[in-house]
Amino acid sequence: MKRVLALMAAICVLAISGCSTGGGNSSGQTADAGSGGGVNVQEKEDNIVEISIPLSLMMEETTPELSQEEKDNGFLTKEVTDEAIKYTIKKSKYDAFIKELQKTTADSIHEVLTDGTYQSIQEVKHTDDFGEITILVDKATYDNNFAEKLMPLGPGLAGCMYQAFALNTEIKCIVIIQDKDSGAEITRVIYPDVLNASSK
Secondary structure (H helix, E strand, O other), X not given: OHHHHHHHHHHHHXXXXXXXXXOOOOOOEEOOOOOOOOOEEEEOOOOEEEEEEEHHHXXXXXXXXXXXXXXXXXXXXXXXXXXXXXXXXXXXXXXXHHHHHHHHHHHHHHHHHOOOOOOOEEEEEEOOOOOEEEEEEOHXXXXXXXXXXXXXXXXXXXXXXXXXXOOOOOOOEEEEEEEOOOOOEEEEEEEOHHHHHHOO
């Protein structure tokens, strides 16, 4: 699980570093490149979860055989095709993985938003599923710096990426920029809608 968790964390960090959704439901939901990178998660019978990850997202070459570490961490099968790598994992292990990924995503969002790149940020809040992320800012500083307007992109993509791996979770992350002093909403951006609109 550590290897897969490291991959997921790296994808989330990559998303919010910005240079720059999925969570499947019980029947499975596939995310496109703008909303989860093609990740597909499905809950199968007998408390098994299937996770399919495009090979384009893998950081290193992979073999079709499960490693001993993967077996020890609850992975049951592993299939490698020309396009993706597909794991099955016990539901209990998947739940632990998602809990850790949630923490990793939250930590990454807070770190990137508070590392000094954006001078206007005062506070960051979010729902557990990253469906809504609220960034409280000093309005004067926000208004006077164009770079601050790019602020929603990273958190929005990170939220969608987490949702891509979470079962029964809609892929929709609303990033709200709010004036900390007055409480007034300055702007809101909905991901992946804004990406889909810009690609048309």
